Amino acid sequence: MSGASYCPNTPEEIGEMLAAIGAGSVEELFSPIPAALRAQSFDLPAGMSEFELTERMKKLAEQNGAGVTNFIGGGFYDHVIPAAIDHLCGRAEFYTAYTPYQPECSQGTLQALFEYQTAICRLTGMEVSNASLYDGGTALAEAAMMALRVTGRNRVVIDSGVNPFHREIVATYLRNLGVEIALLPAHEATTNRPAIASFLDERTAAVIVQNPNFFGSVDDFTDLADEAHVKGALLVASVYPVSLGLVQSPGAMGADIVTGDGQSLGNPLSFGGPTFGFIATTKKYIRNLPGRIIGETVDREGRRGFVLTLQAREQHIKRHKATSNICSNQSLCALRGLIFLASLGKEGFAELARLNYDKAEYAKAVLGKVKGVTVVNRAPTFNEFTLALPQAADAVVARLLDAGMAAGVPLGACYPGMENCLVVTVTEKRSRQEIDRLAAKLEEVLWS
Amino acid sequence: MSGASYCPNTPEEIGEMLAAIGAGSVEELFSPIPAALRAQSFDLPAGMSEFELTERMKKLAEQNGAGVTNFIGGGFYDHVIPAAIDHLCGRAEFYTAYTPYQPECSQGTLQALFEYQTAICRLTGMEVSNASLYDGGTALAEAAMMALRVTGRNRVVIDSGVNPFHREIVATYLRNLGVEIALLPAHEATTNRPAIASFLDERTAAVIVQNPNFFGSVDDFTDLADEAHVKGALLVASVYPVSLGLVQSPGAMGADIVTGDGQSLGNPLSFGGPTFGFIATTKKYIRNLPGRIIGETVDREGRRGFVLTLQAREQHIKRHKATSNICSNQSLCALRGLIFLASLGKEGFAELARLNYDKAEYAKAVLGKVKGVTVVNRAPTFNEFTLALPQAADAVVARLLDAGMAAGVPLGACYPGMENCLVVTVTEKRSRQEIDRLAAKLEEVLWS
């Protein structure tokens, strides 16, 4: 034998089944499909055994090379992942189950997701959370659409400090809906306060901001929330969850909808996915949330239990009138996020954020001293910051990459005029030595 | 924080507990230990976090280098391991439980071990098996001691074709017991038929053989079993379980006790352990078996269940009169063995053995054609065979190792006079290309 197909039935059993069906052959079962509709081609390689597959996949992964030291973020972050997460999420009862439609035999998933929702609320300072969306970018797009629904308006203002990939997703989502998107240009790598008044109007459904923003600047959006609310618009804030161990919660700043990408909470980089998106809001908007929501209830004996709730928002009931088309979400990744947060706990999570902040501050100081390099951010930063180099960042980054360091994300491609700029990320995994080495190498690349 | 100690209690809880105990401090609890007995030193490094530990362990493992292509065996074999094994044996209910003393809440382990015992019986052609011993070598020593007990004699004959490490373990075990060990020299890499009659006498408790033997030769021991039985001795056979997919079972050859090392059944090489030893015998000797045995029974409602049985053989009941001192065994490794056998199944296991045989035959032919190299075995072989080189094997092996190939086990150290010889192992994991490369490199090392 070589390829496996995991089909268990033996020829004898197949014979018995065909007899029960009253069919002469398996092929006969496909007789509803006229010959003219049959596949014109099915040109795939022959299969292989599990062992050969493993060797093949190892070789493929090795083609990525030995890996580099990550000073890059841009939405995905290289954080520690407690070993227990893999072990727990590797429990078959979690990962080989599906959506908990039948609550009595799905209390494991349901309770975990209820706990997840609670964790997201507590992190963000919001009142309600759903049970996950796809990723940070699509969560932001869903938030924009939710704001449009809630307000009945058709314009959104989006800060240019929002992750450009996420902005692109929002644009893709809104493109066919006759919605106007106004891009608020950044001011000194921060949300442009002087300009905001001229952007906000009575047609505006939402002001969309990010904290820390793509340049790494951390902001207090309380004023923006107030201004938005005055105009009847919502404040939508996208946040980097690890920062919430140190930075004021968007809820406390007055945000109406909060989204973010959960990758940094216990999900591996895995070349971009799977991760999860989170979305949280206030109680009054709960019926406008997209996606699944878990609610607490009781059984016939009065015991606590959990169910999918408010399903009348969802596609399987409401079809085209649903709040979103989402069906499968990213449950297992959300579970990883929950276990991450529970493993670190209240103190550990704050400590994690602090470590990120301290290391990034150290890096900012060290890199800022490299000849010709300046720090662009005037505002405080968390674990990312923007450097201006004395030359185009692209070539510098390419050279540092050859030296085994992903030094940062050059901004030129997304921010015309910032071709010399670079966003550097420093997580708790980066050692002082690695930071010092980056500074030394940067100096070398720039000046020798 | 840095090091973890997994101690959950908070200072507050510790205070409450001390109050309940009526102690003023934790130190006070150690007051039964006089000061004069206190530790003179406890000079260990400071702890570290999980993340740092992981990095440290990775570095340590990397010091082993990239790994070599294994043509070595000698008791441990580089076989495929179905992916499901890790996933199933990674189930916490299996690996964080202990000996199933309380059967009602241990039916998982108990039934699995009953199934394991059955698998061992079926593989070896014996009637009863215990629930595992430590490894192949200690299992053989236990078998020797069991034969001494059964026969009440004090002499064993051991074939020099038995793995020299295992022979050394037998010698170590028997050394203090006034037992005579007679070493039967091999004849053309096979058990010495002409000499056996002069070795077997009425004081002999057992003739101990191995199949395939250390040189790779496969034998039919039926005649030896008959001769041993005539003298009132037992035939003890150590077997390589993978060979039993193709080679006649020791039970069918008339062996009285069968042992072996289970590593090749789904346990990683892991630098030599953990693995498991198996031991099987006939019903009449069951009360002489060492170690745990699982038996089938019923509960009060008549439902089938499994329990530790015949415990009156064991140390926790019989103390110094026990059949062995063994307490913890190698359950989880035995479970791996069972899952390995069940995953491959009747046909797959036979196919595995056939693959090993075919590949080794190919290698034997190819390597046997290398200039100056001859195959030593006259008897058939399974997946190992002995080559005679035109020069000392040690230097050749060292040079091939530098080329990334562990070409075989040189025999000189254990078999004086065989300094030019080398045992080569070929499992199903070795490709034709790798075998051809070994032949080419061997030729190169020998002649250029």
Added chain:
Amino acid sequence: MELIYEKSRPGRQGVTLPASDVPRAADLPGNILRSEKAGLPEVSELDVVRHFTNLSRRNFSVDTNFYPLGSCTMKYNAKVLENAAGMFAPFHPMTALLPGGEAHSQGSLAMLHGLAGYLTEITGMAEVTCQPLAGAHGEMTGIMLIAAYHRAKGNRKKYVVVPDSSHGTNPASAAMVGYEIITVPTAPYGDMDIELFKQAMTDEVAAVMMTCPNTLGLFNPHIREIADIAHSHDALMYYDGANLNAIMGKVRPGDVGFDVIHLNLHKTFGTPHGGGGPGSGPVGVKEALVPFLPTPRIVRKDDGRFAVETGNPASIGRTASFFGNFGVMVKAFAYITMLGREGLIQVSEQAVLNANYMMSRLKEYYDLPYDTACMHECVFSASRQLKHGVHAIDVAKYLIDRGYHPPTVYFPLIVKEAIMIEPTETESKETMDAFIQVMIEAAQVAEKDPEALHAAPLTMPVSRLDETKAAREQNVCFGRW
């Protein structure tokens, strides 16, 4: 079970972090500094492990129970696939987008390209993007592609046509892209009513979304005719690939007139369902739609190396943050590589065989509204049981007590008291026989003792739950934060 928050004890610590090797920095300004630490649980690692291990034990799953949840293709998830995905865990997606970064991502890019290639051949399309993150996301992406196509051609389109048997995501996805929905009823023979369909079709229809085999498990033999009608209005044919498990190697949507498809890797290609996700919903298109595919696109250059292409002016843009649910794709890629051509054909054959066997054996006991050879799943109705006051849900709960995850119930919506059974190809005859036996018993109990079914389940940690209370009280977050 207590919530993890209820197990919290002030000051208790779980996982520890590395000590800092840099000086403590000056604090953030007060208005930016978090005023109160987030109310996360304070538990030990053992607390966490025991809590979630025990929670997991409160789930049914494929690895523990037969799980014939119709439309979801709950096949066995081979463990080797999990290992394969783990090999790519450490790679940052941004690396590939850095100048010079493609060289450090060749393995990942090769996988993405290879998977897209496999799926292209399996479906008979011109190109596949793996960016969409689930089936519904694929649908939305596909409809966006269709919108872009019409926009580029200057077509003025307003509607998307779906049969009433369609999955809820179909109309919902089309609505997300701004289309209005026209729903075509199902004819008594189980397929979309062709006459009503013709009436619905105008030049304002942008697309027709079909599942084939449809959600009744039936293959529509008139699919080409439908496609021809659609195309005559320059409406594009959208294929919901949720049910591809039935037809691999037998039919390719691309060959029979579909222009856009999505696949559910978590259904057909053996990736696990994760308690609700992550899935992956690659989208394939015919040549005419290739220019509109999302960016980034993975291309193979003349020198054989793989590259990331971003600047594509006609593209609908980005639909996911990076390259999609990469880890899920690795599993699907490995699955296809392992099974190969013959294995995939066998999958579909055995899936169809199992479903037909299930249907044949049960149709004596349950109404079969569309009594015709099915493909990979079959849809019964509990209407016969309803006469005794027993609903589909009661049968479902009885099954739970007997150790089976229930089939999908109440979907498709067009079947009253629907019970939709999809055994999948990885289940054996004796597993099905045992299940069939219990289904027959359920039918018998329905007649003799309906109360017993209403009372079920009794063996789970909870009995039936009060969903009304949940919806009314909206307790979706524990305690005060």
Added chain:
Amino acid sequence: MELIYEKSRPGRQGVTLPASDVPRAADLPGNILRSEKAGLPEVSELDVVRHFTNLSRRNFSVDTNFYPLGSCTMKYNAKVLENAAGMFAPFHPMTALLPGGEAHSQGSLAMLHGLAGYLTEITGMAEVTCQPLAGAHGEMTGIMLIAAYHRAKGNRKKYVVVPDSSHGTNPASAAMVGYEIITVPTAPYGDMDIELFKQAMTDEVAAVMMTCPNTLGLFNPHIREIADIAHSHDALMYYDGANLNAIMGKVRPGDVGFDVIHLNLHKTFGTPHGGGGPGSGPVGVKEALVPFLPTPRIVRKDDGRFAVETGNPASIGRTASFFGNFGVMVKAFAYITMLGREGLIQVSEQAVLNANYMMSRLKEYYDLPYDTACMHECVFSASRQLKHGVHAIDVAKYLIDRGYHPPTVYFPLIVKEAIMIEPTETESKETMDAFIQVMIEAAQVAEKDPEALHAAPLTMPVSRLDETKAAREQNVCFGRW
């Protein structure tokens, strides 16, 4: 549950193997060729996965239940340790023994050497061998070392002395090495009766084996005196390290007169128990016994590199096939590395605190035969309950129904109806409080409704099993092979 053999179907296939890339060889001769394929199950991979997953669910374990099994130190097994061991999975032990092979095994050898070094310091011995495969194997190895020592000195020794509280492996191990056993009773104060001990000691005694704290959880303050007496007869002191969890950083056996020790890495050093094993039982010795240590020995050469030393004429020889239970050792090494000095001290302190708390809270409800401050475990007796016809085993079975793995019962043998509780340091006060509450309830039920305890357990897949039938029928293998 059915046995995996009962699920077998002729012709069903599980995992597949690579196709052969070599010609099929001529068959083995008929007498050597297996006459009939081994009767292994014929099942699919899903059958295997579902079977063993569901089997696992029939176990209690540390990760699912509080497991205060006395003498076994069922502490939490950190998951990171499992990952660490996996890193060494691919390395063949024979590599290190090949000419030039040490260079390819430096990581493994460094680990072995490092672990031995840690254990040497923790115990205060001169050198440690990690070869022994479990505690009992360590004991046997240790006694062999003692025998070699006496042999080398020309001592004629015949006996090994053990207290009657000793673990069964102690006398069994000594017997395996050919010694006769002298058992010394325990005095009312819970330690070995010192007077009787003195009487037992003659020049024919080879060794005195002690556990300290002993199996009653008590630390013997006269240990040095005992050692002095033993040494005066040139008898060596053997330390059973099963209970080391109580005294790390507090007492080192080497400092107080012990000559040989074994440790149970699967107890003190956080490696999992595997449903019965594998464990690991390193043995440490004082200088005088170093020459006798098993081969191979791992040594560090002057250049800092690690080497395998085999030719050692005085050595007792090999006690295991290679280097011992290497994977288990990796976990223990990682555990010690992670906890560090302070962590290990904390472990012992908290283990002792937890046990004393347990003892204090329960002694009102259960007899405490030796009522004195305990170390890491405490031993009650159910003799008070016996008056109502309730045995220790009945209390144990009641605990199962309440979700607790019972403590060790009927050991040590010297305590009637013993209930031996070892909470370990990784359990929290509230876990213990809940357990204590149930223990108290058990005591109350014992008085009021002893039958309820006799009936337990009722919530498990099976009720109490007929052990007599099992021993009589000896059904230890399924069916005919």
